[in-house]
Amino acid sequence: MKFHRIFEYTFCHWSDCNITLETPELLHQHILSKHSNGNTLLCLWRDCLLHGKTFRNTTLFSKHIQSHTGSLIYPCIWDGCSLRFKTDRLLQSHLLTHLRKKEKTTDCKKKKEDKELSY
Numbered sequence: 001m002k003f004h005r006i007f008e009y010t011f012c013h014w015s016d017c018n019i020t021l022e023t024p025e026l027l028h029q030h031i032l033s034k035h036s037n038g039n040t041l042l043c044l045w046r047d048c049l050l051h052g053k054t055f056r057n058t059t060l061f062s063k064h065i066q067s068h069t070g071s072l073i074y075p076c077i078w079d080g081c082s083l084r085f086k087t088d089r090l091l092q093s094h095l096l097t098h099l100r101k102k103e104k105t106t107d108c109k110k111k112k113e114d115k116e117l118s119y
Contacts, residue, residue, distance in 0.1 A: 013068070015044040028071035032062060063087075 010027050012019045014035050021027045035044065041061035042054050045068050055061035066073065072084035074091040078098045085091040 013046045015046060024069045024071040025073060028062075028065060028069040028073060031065050031069065032058075036061065 010021050010024060012021070012027060012030060014031065017035070019030065021030055036042070036058075040054070041056075041058060042052065043050050043061075043064060045051060045065075048068065050064065055064060066086060070086075072086055074085040074088050076083045076085070076091065076094060076098075078095065081098065083094060085094060
């Protein structure tokens with residue numbers, strides 16, 4: 001089942017294209033570089049409900065293409081974290097968990113130092 005999901009997200013279903021790529025992110029880049037020319041942001045993904053729709057800007061087009069590719073194009077920038085996210089909002093929410101953990105650790109260290117000083 002997992003293999004099928006990976007295969008679906010790495011096969012280009014664009015009209016007149018049958019390329020298979022290694023990752024959803026590479027498929028996303030492929031579509032943006034090979035199937036759009038900057039002026040025409042048109043979805044030609046087979047069986048898409050928005051097939052033939054023109055998008056106003058590259059951001060909207062890229063987000064729409066992401067729905068086809070399942071790509072996780074927003075990597076966590078926290079040192080030692082390798083998670084990736086579909087949207088910048090999900091990434092921002094995730095970054096808050098790192099910050100909360102850091103604050104909690106700092107608070108614990110401060111409480112421990114205060115305790116040691118009170119003896």
